[in-house]
Amino acid sequence: MLGATGCVGRCVSALAREGHEVLAVARRGGPAVAEHLFAGLDVAAVPPAELARLLTGHRVRAVVNVTGGWGTTEEEMRYAHITLVDRLLRALALMDDRPRLVHVGSVHEYGPVPEPLSIGEDLPPRPTTMYARTKLAGSELVLDAARAGRVDALVLRAVNVCGPRTTRASFLGRSPACCGPPTRRTRVTLRLADARRDFVDVRDLAEAVVLALAAPATGRVVNIGRGEATSMRELVDLLAAAAALPPDALRIEDGPIDSKGGNWTLADIGLAGRLLGWKRRIPLAEAMRATWEVPAD
Numbered sequence: 001m002l003g004a005t006g007c008v009g010r011c012v013s014a015l016a017r018e019g020h021e022v023l024a025v026a027r028r029g030g031p032a033v034a035e036h037l038f039a040g041l042d043v044a045a046v047p048p049a050e051l052a053r054l055l056t057g058h059r060v061r062a063v064v065n066v067t068g069g070w071g072t073t074e075e076e077m078r079y080a081h082i083t084l085v086d087r088l089l090r091a092l093a094l095m096d097d098r099p100r101l102v103h104v105g106s107v108h109e110y111g112p113v114p115e116p117l118s119i120g121e122d123l124p125p126r127p128t129t130m131y132a133r134t135k136l137a138g139s140e141l142v143l144d145a146a147r148a149g150r151v152d153a154l155v156l157r158a159v160n161v162c163g164p165r166t167t168r169a170s171f172l173g174r175s176p177a178c179c180g181p182p183t184r185r186t187r188v189t190l191r192l193a194d195a196r197r198d199f200v201d202v203r204d205l206a207e208a209v210v211l212a213l214a215a216p217a218t219g220r221v222v223n224i225g226r227g228e229a230t231s232m233r234e235l236v237d238l239l240a241a242a243a244a245l246p247p248d249a250l251r252i253e254d255g256p257i258d259s260k261g262g263n264w265t266l267a268d269i270g271l272a273g274r275l276l277g278w279k280r281r282i283p284l285a286e287a288m289r290a291t292w293e294v295p296a297d
Helices: 009-017 048-057 074-093 130-147 171-179 202-214 232-242 270-276 284-293
Strands: 023-026 037-040 062-065 100-106 152-158 160-162 188-192 199-201 220-224 250-254
Touching: 009 202, 048 074, 062 074, 062 202, 074 100, 074 130, 100 130, 100 202, 130 152, 152 202, 160 202, 160 284, 171 232, 171 284, 188 232, 199 202, 199 284, 202 220, 202 270, 220 270, 232 250, 232 284
Parallel strands: 023 037, 062 100, 100 152, 152 220, 160 199, 188 250
Antiparallel strands: none
16 A cells, blocks of 8 residues: 555555555554554655565555645646656566556546536546646556556546545645634634535545455546535535534635635546446545544644
8 A cells, every 4th residue: 555644545444354464655654554564665766676676575466556645836746646656667567476556546637527517437638737637647657557568457536535534635624623623602714615526435435446456457447436516515514513513603705715626526436336346335424524523633
């Protein structure tokens, strides 16, 4: 598991429950990986041969790449989303017994789409933001390698992620810190875009990763989401209910917010069901409760 201490990577327990022995790889360790083998490593910085030796030495049969970042510069984005993937693919090419690769990309790779379009895997990607362009470049490296037979790999394009330890780089991840413990004097003002977006609980995404490891397919893109477009106001109302905020405590302002994607996302998740046997299970209200109760470190 590459990126094992991040929001998605922390769900390595889903792999362990299915009997996988997990090698957790991240730049820094922590309680989230205390029960697993751990290697402190910046994958984008090490020579491919060193990474190959690590994977070979631990007899790694499958690699899950959930690394990435929400950097503020193009250099940071390229390092996290392109350089790292290139180093990983070069490392896998050096191995005699190459592991299967599941690479988690982003729905933002498709770029903005008009409402009410449902985003299918056949939609030509046209990303417009720096984040989305670099994420797409990394995913395309994986797909090109798989289609050329150099690696056995699937790319999962995940929608916006919520649930436990949602990254504070996202709007939902920042919201619990903004609200704080509720009291009768609590007053919270949030600025919301007039947007409807698809969200998936990180635990459902982790289950999709588990199923993708064994799926009889390679060189494919598979969307992972709820298959529903939910208004930002509804999400915030669910978050406020989970926080037990007083009825008059929440004040909503309309206005633009910083976003890595467009105002509308709705993933067609039919292929995930047909190819992986996957379906989302966690209700949105439960996902918002976990977002509130288990914030990012």
